[in-house]
Structures are given as C-alpha cells and as structure tokens.
Amino acid sequence: MPKPTVYVETTVIGHIAAWDQTDVLVYARQIQSRRWWAIRDRFDLVVSQVVVDECRAGDAVAASERLALI
Template structure:
C-alpha cells in the first residue's frame, strides 16, 4: 500500500464547516471526497508538526482538526529530517522564511513516503520550485515524495 504524507492544509479542508466563498467551498468538497476514498486505499501519515499546526487557533476548530488526525500514522521527525529541511531552506528549494514547509517535505522524503498532499501552492506544491525540491532531496540521498494536491491522486472509483 502506498503512503501519503498529509500536510496541514489538507486537514483544514477536511474539518470544519463549508466556507461561504464558493472557491474555498469547492476545494473543501473535493478534499472531503478524496479523503473518503484515500483513507481506504493509502496509508495516510502525518508528523508531530501537523499535530502542532492543527492545534493552533480557535479551540473548537482545533478539536475538529485533531479529531481528523486520530487514526493516522505519526511519522518521526528525525535528525535526518531536520538536516534535510535545513538543506531545502539553504538551497532555496523552500524559502528560508518557511522552515515548517521544508520540514513537511523532509519528513516525507526521509520516511520514504510516496506522496505529499497539500493545498500550499506557494511553497510546497509549486511548479517553479518542484525541481529544486526534488534535486535537493536527491543530492542529500533521499527520493522526494510526489508533491501534489489531493485530487491529483486518484482513488478507485470503479470507473
């Protein structure tokens, strides 16, 4: 079974009320549909960083996000992952101002996760940075995860 590292922005779209903005609501619905299929077909994993980020903010919303995480595999944030995150930031694959984004990628790469799903197109699922991220991971001896949004990982829909 392939594994997927689920970045915090995905959890934010699974939990909570449907947003009044139609674009945001559409993303939430797409994420929730994907989530219902993916949970049965992939090993979904997070790190303590996802737990920490989901714990922030409004207490009721945080509780809903944390409830979504309840049955997911928690991957260790190792010294290797921290070092790789530093490399990603130092080489400009992820801006130095975004160490958490680099750590999400690094945990997935070090733990040999096949996919990293995110709605963060600014620093993670960014087409202009993707080759830098992949090269930095490979140069450090790790195969990078495929970075994509949830709908890019098809589920078995019996089509």
C-alpha cells in the same frame, strides 16, 4: 500489495474540518478534500509533528475537531 503512503498536510485537514465556505474556490477545495478523505482507507496516511502542532492551534473546539481527524 502494500498501500501507497500519503503525507497529509494541514490544509487538507483544515478543509475537511471547516464549515462550508462561501468563497467558491475554497469551497471547491473543501469538496475535493472531503471526497478524497472518503477513500483514505486505500492509503497509509502519515502526518508530521508540524501538522499536529498546526492542527492544535487556534480555537479549542476547531482544534479538537482537526485533531480527531488525525
């Protein structure tokens, strides 16, 4: 049976790659994103060129960490 296809948007990648945040809501999103990421092999993941471009932006070290995820 084929895996479901899931489009991964930039905020998911950002939540996974970012340092733990002190804002409770943001931290909760980070935890949920990381939990989902742990089971990502159940899905065929796709990203758009927009996501790639957004992940490249900003601090070079952080960008390389985001790009490594996709």
